[in-house]
Amino acid sequence: MDREQFRAAAHAAIDDNRRVLPTIEPGYLRPQIPDSPPLEPQAWSEIQADIESKIQPGLTHWQSPNFMAFFPASVTYPSILGEMYSAAFTAPAFNWICSPACTELETVVMDWVGKALGLPECFQSTSANRGGGVIQGTASESVATMLIAARERRARELTLADGVKDGSAEYEDRICAHRVKLVALSSDQAHSSIAKAALVAGTRFRSVPAKLEDNLEMTGESLRAVLTQIEERDGLVPFFITFTMGTTSSCAVDRFAELKAVLNEKESWRRIWVHIDAAYAGAALVADEYQHFAQHFAEGVDSFNMNMHNCLFVRNRVDLTDALDITPIYLRNPYSEQGTVIDYRNWQISLGRRFRSLKIWFVMRSYGLNGMKAHIRKGIALGDLFVDKIRSRPDLFEIVTKPAFGLTVLRVRSSPSTTAVTNGTNGEKGGSKHAIAQVDEKANELTKQVYELINSRGEVYLTSSVIAGIYVIRVVSGSALADESHLLRAFDILVSTTEEILHT
């Protein structure tokens, strides 16, 4: 593979002249591939030809500027180089000696990320509270790992409070008896990975209702009601809660200050592990104008994750290692025993790990902090442009939640509005009063038809959701390759498709 081939392969994935969605049907691939692996080696040229003829036609183009679905998953040249080096340097670095550079670069680079995001000092590896960052395999793993650490911390606290000593005959029974009472929480707008993490950890899960009139932000009042019910009505023990910065459906930001104030009302609530899920919107923290959010994490927050390479930060690494350290004899070595090095395997579910700090190091150096800020601001500005276009057609569209972090959530109106919509954008421009969208079955049906017709044509790719009974279309502007023309084209497609549906 030479430079031109590498460039061609990389460009193929980011070529904006093609449909963002493939045209194939389920099962397209199997008939094109032999049933069994070949006996003899095949030439790379033969494999390369199959990538082009069989694989590429079945790709959804996440790097396309017309990909406005879910949230962006950006790839950059430096990040591809990071994967290459990580593969070439292959080392399942489950302890320091298995590849010292892998461990040590991760510690340094996680501190870089913490600083870049304006996270409080308590999340630096050098903090007095033994905080620090770690790269997890996925955001789901981050949440599951935190939930497990929280489960063990709380079950141990309760068991010790019973007067049962670690190592005694009844310790395991008592730990199990407490685990069974534990309840994890999040807003009903939180990502599905929170409920899945509770399922993984084998704990109960309850969601806190978020209301459209609160812009789907979790409020202190709702949290207090659910916590009280769990403790007083159900006799259970809340032990873990996720606050979300940028929910999946609408990029809502939970009300950190009032939520933390509620948790401070009772001793048992102060023992709850607070995790911040900033999977998508956390990246915006690199821009100074968003760093005020991070100030809330200086007190009363145990952990924080965001999706840039699945960075997870914890306030106290001992909470993790107490829960997850199982060190068999074949993994022992003098460096680990002396505690002079970090063994990240005890910060995660898995034993082995890749050398992914290289990717972050390459990306942060290749773009510089200013380049990263510019990328974030560009995406959000394109979102603002798109919102303005949507607002220019109140006869067709309604904005359902405050636009935030480049995400616009809208629906098709069942009848033209006569009032201009005035809702602001989340956090930054303040939430000026606006009409709360009401459930409207006719609008739901129209919006669904418009959404499905647009995606079936595949020129742009959008996502739908249902929030508070309202069927909505989500449009995300953060693609690295998108410019005004792509957002304007998406708007034109929305208008023309809506008019087409309305007139059929």
Place this chain on the structure above:
Amino acid sequence: MDREQFRAAAHAAIDDNRRVLPTIEPGYLRPQIPDSPPLEPQAWSEIQADIESKIQPGLTHWQSPNFMAFFPASVTYPSILGEMYSAAFTAPAFNWICSPACTELETVVMDWVGKALGLPECFQSTSANRGGGVIQGTASESVATMLIAARERRARELTLADGVKDGSAEYEDRICAHRVKLVALSSDQAHSSIAKAALVAGTRFRSVPAKLEDNLEMTGESLRAVLTQIEERDGLVPFFITFTMGTTSSCAVDRFAELKAVLNEKESWRRIWVHIDAAYAGAALVADEYQHFAQHFAEGVDSFNMNMHNCLFVRNRVDLTDALDITPIYLRNPYSEQGTVIDYRNWQISLGRRFRSLKIWFVMRSYGLNGMKAHIRKGIALGDLFVDKIRSRPDLFEIVTKPAFGLTVLRVRSSPSTTAVTNGTNGEKGGSKHAIAQVDEKANELTKQVYELINSRGEVYLTSSVIAGIYVIRVVSGSALADESHLLRAFDILVSTTEEILHT
């Protein structure tokens, strides 16, 4: 990055003229790297220079032919290309439509792997029992995922047997009450990831003792004793067991046939989920002479994992999706709803996934089945050569467990033996009678000294372990780049270091 640079980077990692272990001390890297990320972009040449001057000196060279520690983690050119394409095609393919090629190639390629390993038909995606393979992030995740699926299957069975219906008010309480009684099992020689998986899932864990006189293989008799104790003495419910094909310390293979016969003795034992952990030795199944092991998996085995790209196979995918399917509205789409496609997110803990089937596809095609068989046979033959050399010096060394799959487990003698050692190699050459090694504190101390001196010099990298109170050195021969000269050199180092220690 051009071709020559790519080759240089890849070669750097596999250069056998260097020490396998780095010479740096903990904390070597931080002083060489700025405290904060740069504000402005940096040129690639600057980053490249830092890789060479700061990162490479801190690498442990897993690809070195002198790396004989742990188990090999091989990287190949096709697998690096697989990582590059996976990165260029970035798509967190959490459902079919998010990248159809990613899902469909995985299904086809997992069937290839199943056939290559001689796994029974029940693990093919096309099987009537709805089996199939999936690529997991790590082997630890494979085991944790199976344990969670098993936990939910058993807790549900017991709850339904109580007459409590799914969806009823007491269903969750009853599920929790049953979960708390569940006990996962494995041999005490099984990998630490099994106990960690139980910790992740929040279940109890018990190990079944394996004895040196049984070559550290788990036997039916030991299993029966532990199961009986769990049920009758402790009133608990065994629900999951891992049988190991190739234990970490000594590559022992648990006695599948007699273990399965014991599980068949009681109805409650027949309900136990049986998982085969073939993380390292599973790769040997590509060679015809080892495929007889896989015949045991046709009946009475629920799942199987091996480390080549973390392949996991299950007999019944519904066990997985019943436990792990949480599908929020923003992930719904017609293809998934109709069940015409596989959504692998429901086969794993995480939501997002990489396009790693490309790696397996590239590797299997580039080497062909015959190339893969040749690789396995070469590694095992080198192990046999090494064993013969060790046996030629009964004055210095003792083989502690049957050599297997290229792994030799030995110790230094505290006094010269007068009898030749006659133990065979595991499985293949039959276990002829041999003297069972006895605990010997002097030998333990000598062996430890030899081991530590060899590793401190860093020319070869070995692992130690302690089995049945005996301190041992493990030597693994499977490096793709190793040939006879490397094994002979390792033997010479062992001899000279031992003589050095004995004469000081």
